Amino acid sequence: MKRILLILLSTSVIISCSNGGGKGITGNPGIKGELIPRGSSKSFVAERPYGMVPIPGGSFVMGMADQDFSNTPEKAMPKTVTVSAFFMDETEITNAEYRLFINAVRDSIARGLLAEAAGEGGGDGEGGNGGSIADYAYAGKKTGEEATPYQKFLESQGGREGGYDESKKLDKKVPLTYNTSAYPDEKYAEVLESMYLPAEKRINNERIIDWSKIKYAYQWEDVASAVKDKDRGSQYLKKESIAVYPDTTVWVKDFKYAYNEPLFGQYFWHSAYKEYPVVGVTWDQARAFCDFRTKMKADYNNSIKKKKQKPMRFRLPTESEWEYAAKGGIQNATYPWGGPYLQDDRGCYLANFKPKRGNYIEDEKTGNYTYTAPVKKFSKNGYGLYDMAGNVSEWTESPFNNSAYEFSSSLNPSLSANAANDVKKTVRGGSWKDVGYLLMTGYRDWERKDSARSYIGFRTIQDIPSGSGRFSRKTK
Numbered sequence: 301m302k303r304i305l306l307i308l309l310s311t312s313v314i315i316s317c318s319n320g321g322g323k324g325i326t327g328n329p330g331i332k333g334e335l336i337p338r339g340s341s342k343s344f345v346a347e348r349p350y351g352m353v354p355i356p357g358g359s360f361v362m363g364m365a366d367q368d369f370s371n372t373p374e375k376a377m378p379k380t381v382t383v384s385a386f387f388m389d390e391t392e393i394t395n396a397e398y399r400l401f402i403n404a405v406r407d408s409i410a411r412g413l414l415a416e417a418a419g420e421g422g423g424d425g426e427g428g429n430g431g432s433i434a435d436y437a438y439a440g441k442k443t444g445e446e447a448t449p450y451q452k453f454l455e456s457q458g459g460r461e462g463g464y465d466e467s468k469k470l471d472k473k474v475p476l477t478y479n480t481s482a483y484p485d486e487k488y489a490e491v492l493e494s495m496y497l498p499a500e501k502r503i504n505n506e507r508i509i510d511w512s513k514i515k516y517a518y519q520w521e522d523v524a525s526a527v528k529d530k531d532r533g534s535q536y537l538k539k540e541s542i543a544v545y546p547d548t549t550v551w552v553k554d555f556k557y558a559y560n561e562p563l564f565g566q567y568f569w570h571s572a573y574k575e576y577p578v579v580g581v582t583w584d585q586a587r588a589f590c591d592f593r594t595k596m597k598a599d600y601n602n603s604i605k606k607k608k609q610k611p612m613r614f615r616l617p618t619e620s621e622w623e624y625a626a627k628g629g630i631q632n633a634t635y636p637w638g639g640p641y642l643q644d645d646r647g648c649y650l651a652n653f654k655p656k657r658g659n660y661i662e663d664e665k666t667g668n669y670t671y672t673a674p675v676k677k678f679s680k681n682g683y684g685l686y687d688m689a690g691n692v693s694e695w696t697e698s699p700f701n702n703s704a705y706e707f708s709s710s711l712n713p714s715l716s717a718n719a720a721n722d723v724k725k726t727v728r729g730g731s732w733k734d735v736g737y738l739l740m741t742g743y744r745d746w747e748r749k750d751s752a753r754s755y756i757g758f759r760t761i762q763d764i765p766s767g768s769g770r771f772s773r774k775t776k
Contacts, residue, residue, distance in 0.1 A: 346764045349387055349597070349614075353684040354764065355625050357385035362623055362713070363705060364742040365632035366640065376742050381710045383624045384766055388617065389759035391675035391686045392577035392694065393589065395568055401589050402544050404596075405516045406495075406509065411436060411470045413491045430475050433487045439471040511545035518591045542588040546580035547752035554754045563671065563754075575674045577692045577757040583616075583725045583749035586695050586758040590614045593760065617761045618714040619698035619726045619744070626688040626729065626741040628681030634740055636681040636688040642736045651678055651690030652732050653739055660732070671754075672732050689739040692757035693727045700724040700746035723748055731755035 331338070348354060363378035414436035429435065483489045497510045519539045526536040551563040567573050568580070581589075593614040601608035617625065627633040634640045637650050644650060652673040654660050661668045669677075673691055680686045698704075699715050699722030708715060715722075724746045730739035733755050737743070747756060 344765065344767065346387075346612075349762055351389055351391070352387040352762065353390045355386050355388050355621075355683050355761075357383060357764075357766075358624070358629075359383075360624050360627060361632055362620055362742070364740070366634045366740060366742075376744050377705050379705050379710065381620055381713050383621055384712055385764040386617075386621060387762045387764060388621075388625050388683075388685060389761070390680070390684055392692055392757045392759050394575050394675055395578050396574040398546065398578040398581070398589065399568075399574075401516075401592055402511075402514060404592065405544055406514050407476055408470065409514060410476055410492065410495060411472065413494065414488065415468070415470060417487060417491050430477065430484055432484050433491070435474050435484075436471065436488075439469045512543055514543065514545060515541045516544045516588045516592060517541045518588065518595075520591070540584070540588065542584050544585055544588055546578060546585070547582075548580055550580040550752050550754040560754075575676075576672050577675060577687070579672070579692055579754050579757050580752045581695075581756070581758065582752050583695050583747075585752075586616060589758075590616060590760050612763045612765070614760045614762050616695055616697040616758060618712070619696045619704075619728065620708075620713045621761060622694065622696050622728050623741055625683055625685060626681070628683045628685065628688075630682060634742075636685070636741060637679065642739075649678075651687070651730075651739055653690040653730060653734055653736055654732070655736070669732065688729055689741070690730055690734070691732055692729075692755055693731045693734075693745065693753075694729050695747075695756060695758040696726045696728055698726045700726045700744070723750075725749045727756055 359380060359382040361378050362376075362381050364376040365378065414433060415438045418433050418435075418437035477483065478492065480489070483492065495509055495513060497508050499505070502508065517540065519537045522536045522538055526532050546568055548564055548568050551560040551567065567576070568578070590613070594611065597611045597614075601611060626636050628636050628638075630638050635642070635650070642650060642653075642655075649655060649668050652669050655668060661670050673687075675691075676686050678687060678690070681688055697714070701715060704713075704715055725748070727745050727747050728743075730743065738745070747753065
């Protein structure tokens with residue numbers, strides 16, 4: 301009897317030990333000889349990003365639902381299409397939000413320059429808190445930890461060519477300072493000053509960062525070409541390095557015979573405009589912002605103890621997605637609020653636009669603004685989106701083609717396969733300088749992707765996986 305008991309115990313030990321105990325070590329494919337996937341059986345719930353609202357998937361009639369004053373029916377012919385669900389920014393990206401982006405890029409470049417100058421570190425810093433330039437050395441050179449087998453392998457192969465280099469990970473815990481009186485040492489001052497305009501280029505000796513040097517570097521995969529060639533590889537990775545500072549001169553360039561100099565000097569940086577939509581941003585800069593936002597969320601998910609799934613990427617909406625969201629769930633909506641009128645029953649305008657010839661602000665009672673307006677000053681549409689008409693026009697991912705509606709698919713229509721190569725980009729929504737007709741949800745316009753305008757901004761979206769079943773209304 302004892303012998304049988306020992307055999308049973310040893311068998312149970314063997315079974316339990318062969319169940320793939322170690323982290324990252326694979327065992328049998330199933331459980332008890334059955335194909336039972338491991339992990340939670342709960343359905344996936346898409347997490348709503350901060351400042352975004354869910355747009356449920358559905359079908360709608362895309363195109364001009366009302367009179368077409370442009371007399372170009374092929375440009376926006378009515379067509380029933382279906383669009384998948386996505387999250388969308390409830391407002392246009394504001395100056396305050398975009399400043400977070402350019403400041404993060406500035407800080408990353410500063411840390412990189414300081415890390416290169418710090419060398420191996422080990423200086424006289426006080427506890428690694430920025431008391432010396434040595435505190436800004438690469439994190440890998442300060443920890444003294446032994447490299448992992450994988451890192452050793454990469455080093456033996458000459459590193460990961462063109463990819464992320466773990467040895468050059470920046471130590472973001474050490475505080476940065478741009479206050480000259482708080483510079484820790486002379487070497488730190490030398491590095492930081494290299495980021496500013498030289499003395500001979502300064503106006504009134506004002507110390508200003510040379511924003512032309514503040515570039516965001518990223519890469520994206522040309523999926524359309526890879527699919528066409530039936531291949532995958534680094535040859536399809538497109539590398540971008542984009543100067544991210546908005547063109548503040550647009551307030552002067554767009555209106556040569558008008559006095560808009562105060563906006564040139566104040567609109568992007570003055571605290572009075574922090575909740576106004578950012579303008580002077582090119583299509584490429586808007587796409588760089590989307591990549592930054594995606595990376596920022598991915599970095600956070602990797603940093604927390606219970607690592608989260610890789611986030612869906614943020615991107616610009618396609619033209620069909622933008623129009624579907626603008627209609628707010630109302631079929632054949634002339635304007636985001638339905639239509640056909642531009643004023644409510646109290647005589648107040650429902651969007652920020654130019655109501656009459658030469659009249660940008662009719663009177664105080666109507667609620668219009670001379671230029672742009674702060675976000676959320678006008679009522680939201682049925683999906684909870686603000687300023688889908690007026691205020692600023694918005695970049696979309698889609699290239700502009702005059703007859704796109706005739707040949708594009710009826711399921712998630714898009715011409716984005718060659719988006720990066722097409723110069724003309726579709727902009728939608730009308731702006732503060734436009735008349736009411738240009739605010740119609742079906743009206744189409746375009747601009748060159750390298751152009752920055754005082755009346756074009758953007759907002760981002762994030763896909764909701766079609767298999768998620770539902771989404772969370774909570775923001776985490």
